[in-house]
Every structure is written in structure tokens, then in C-alpha cells.
Amino acid sequence: NAGVMQNPRHLVRRRGQEARLRCSPMKGHSHVYWYRQLPEEGLKFMVYLQKENIIDESGMPKERFSAEFPKEGPSILRIQQVVRGDSAAYFCASSPRSTSYNEQFFGPGTRLTVL
């Protein structure tokens, strides 16, 4: 199965720790998107990446959050000094192209809990 893969599926961190979320796109897809779903909220776009490039990070908080998609390996969403408000489901999606007609396919998500 060449679907989008994310790990870990569940992550528990204490306030002030760092969280690293990983995403491998579907085979043949080179475009990765990260979304966040807060409890009782809709999915919100965070960042769009291609290999070695951040194309759009307009939805990502300015502080503590960063993302990368290296030439080799998965895309990583990094949250430094986590706070309780960061508790959410983080979903990665991938697509083969970057036009608005692209269909994005989601991974299983990482559920982050901050204690």
C-alpha cells in the first residue's frame, strides 16, 4: 500500500518539550501539505512543501513551528516548546501536482497530546 504514511500516530509531550512529526507522501507524489485539526474545529492549512523547498507557510504560527522536506527522507513538522494549545491532530496530505485541481490524499494523522 503506497498511501501517505505518518508517524508517530500518537505523541505525548510535556509542556516545553519538542515534538517531531514525520510524513512520507504517496509514491509518485512530490508535494506535501500539513494541516491541523483542533478539537471541535475544522482542518486548517499550515504549510506546503516540495522537496527542499517551503512554498507557502502562511498558515503556520510564526513562532515555535517549522517544517522541512529534505531531498532524502520524510517531511518533518517540528514544534518547539510545546504548549497545551498545541494539542491537536496533525494531518499530512500529498498530491502529484501543485495546481488547484490537484486532489490531496491524507495520511492517518498524528494525535499530539501536551500534558
Place this chain on the structure above:
Amino acid sequence: QKEVEQNSGPLSVPEGAIASLNCTYSDRGSQSFFWYRQYSGKSPELIMSIYSNGDKEDGRFTAQLNKASQYVSLLIRDSQPSDSATYLCAVANSGYALNFGKGTSLLVTP
């Protein structure tokens, strides 16, 4: 701010009936429209995409788009209890970021 609005529900329909889910959007420049299904605790699953006015059918699902009125709908024929989920409407304009509604909860009762 670009909005995508959905009735939160729950929408309750009996098994075998047609479920009708609606979505309105504010950005007239929107070009692509998607319906995702999300079961509780799971990730969104793409059901339908539609790009031009009219109807698009895929099995028991029909997506309808009316750009002049800025709405998109999803019809589910012969609804089954397994269709019980939250249905998310997503809209994209000339870019690539999907703008999601908060979803409509559908309950299909046996």
C-alpha cells in the same frame, strides 16, 4: 476572510434514503471543490472532486456545483449505516491550500 460554511448537523436519515449535504463558500475565485468523509478519530478520505458547474456522479455519490450561487452539495443515494460520518467540504482557489468547512455530521439509522 474566505469562508466555507456547512451546517454542523447532525443530519439524520433512515437507511436507504437520500442524504443531502450542502456547502457554501465566499470566494468567487474558487476553482476546485472536494468532499471528504471523516470517521471519528480517523483521517479525511477523499470522496469526490468537482471543478465545473453541474453534476458529477460516482457510484452512490453525486456532487453538484453551482458557481453563480456559490454552493456545492453532495447527495448520497441508498444511504447505509456505514455512511455515518462527518462530511467535509473543501475549496481551493488558484492556489493549492484547501479551505475546509467544519463539516456536517451524518447519521444513517437502520
